[in-house]
Amino acid sequence: MRFIHIADLHLGMEPDKDCSWSKMRGRELWDAFSNIIEICRKEKTDLLLIAGDLFHKQPLVRELKEAAGLLSAVPDTKTVIIAGNHDYISGTSGYRNFKWPENVTFLMSDHPESVYFEDINTEVFGFSYHTRDISEPLLDDIRPTDRARINILIGHGGEPSKVPADWKKIERAGFDYVAMGHLHKPIDISETIRYSGSLEPVDLNETGRHGYIAGEICTGAATADPSHSSPEAGKAGSMGKTVSTTRVEFAKREYIKADIGIGVEDTYGSLRSKVKALIDEKSDRNLYILRLFGEYDPQITFDLEGLSDMGYIVRIIDETRPKxxxxxxxxxxxxxxxxxxxxxxxxxxxxxxxxxxxxxxxxxxxxxxxxxxxx
Ligand SMILES: [Mn+2]
Structure with missing residues (x-):
């Protein structure tokens, strides 16, 4: 059973507010979703997991139709979605009466529920946010019902007001994989409990490469001796299954924080050359947060706003001082x-x-x- 785990797409958001490329980034978030679906189609992915915050805020019906249209293009990929804290299911949420395509299962309940897909012998457990905050540790006590199945838990949060999680407890629950959303940094809690991170980075703090997790879970013979199973399968504690996952760098752009040293020999022109060299080295597709430091010649003025024509410069932190x-x-x-x-x-x-x-x-x-x- 091959799956793809994504989260925190934040569709509807326009990142880098007030920057000239903000609207373009908004469109690129949709492109990223569309490209993931294309990957599912090409690779015949069995299961697509969307671990919350597909939308940045309450989705408009137009946006839901757009997402459903994209997902309907991969009828053979089963998609399981939960709502996160950003797109929580409010009383008037467009999610409530929306009809998704056949291949899409939205786990709408505010309490744990599951969906079982017989043909891939896989059961997916999860629940949706109905409020912005959830202080109960709702993930901690979910347990697989049938260990012979591939069991996946899909969750969003893992911090005090967003479903606090006792990872030890969750690890012992015996899921083969836990697909987490909410933290935008790609973080591994363990071999089998992972945050995919935001598919495209949506904020300047989300530095580094972003993307998705591709995984495969194979069920061995039902009689397999657990002592012969792989370490991952041993960790998941379940009947000779092998779990392998990899992170795939996929995001179109990356936020890069860079330090640029300034000395008394520098002029505005030489500063521009330094910025150019950096952008040439790291690609002009990326989004830059520049920190300038050092001591400059008091007779030189640096037109920092003038640097904005050199690339996607999100912010300049000026820590220079006149010498x-x-x-x-x-x-x-x-x-x-x-x-x-x-x-x-x-x-x-x-x-x-x-x-x-x-x-x-x-x-x-x-x-x-x-x-x-x-x-
Ligand atoms: Mn979130």
Whole structure:
């Protein structure tokens, strides 16, 4: 039985709000879903698991029809969906009366239920959010009913207000695989309990490669000696089954955090060259969060907003500071207003970046331009 596990597609969201490519990213989330379905079609995947937050918010009927249309193109792939905390089934949710294609099972209940597919001997357990928060540990006590079947648990959350999870307990429950959603980082709780992570990263904190999990579970002979089964199967504790899963890097883009060092030799032009070299190295498809650090020549100005034409630069964190030899500057201005200003600013109880900047701008104002030759 071959399956694909995805979660947190957040369809309907437009990531990187206020960036010029935000709408494009919104469309790319749909493309990602469509591409996954294409993979299911090509690879004849038996089971597609969608572990919550398929939609970013309450889905519109138009969006549900769009998703259903895509899924109906793979009638031989059984799809099991649960609602997460973002697309929870509210009283007026479009999910409530929506008719999905034959191959789609939406586990709508707010309490654990299951669906059994006889032809692939697989039972999938799960439940949907009906509220934004769930503080009961509803995953902890779900147990497979028939160990001869392939048993899969699909869940969303795993943190205090989002179905807190006792992973040890869940591991002992004996599921062959637990498909988790909610955490957008791809995280493995164990060999068989995994967060797929968001299919496409949707926020600048979701750095690194994103994608889905492809897996295969094979049932051995019913009489198989458990001591001869693979370590994974041993962990799942179930009747000679072998479980193998792999992460597939699939997302079109990746958020990359990069540090760029600045020195007194740098100009705006050389900063641009550094940014260009980074983007050339890591691909212009990616989304960048740049942290600038170091000490710059106070006579140079860096037009950080001007860098935005160089690629998908989501954010620039500026930790640079002008290189100023305050000692030298102070000595040259002992007793005058500049010297007094330096004294006053240095005795200020706040010794942070803001007061440092204030000191620099104050000196600039007092010297009329920029203190020359003081670094
Ligand atoms: Mn979530």
């Amino acid at each position: 100023l030899d305050l000692q030298k500057l102070h000595a040259a201005n002992d007793g005058n207003v500049i010297g007094m200003f330096i004294d006053r600013m240095r005795s200020s109880p706040e010794n942070d970046r803001i007061s440092e900047k204030a000191l620099f701008y104050g000196i600039m104002a007092l010297t009329g331009d920029c203190p020359q030759n003081y670094y």
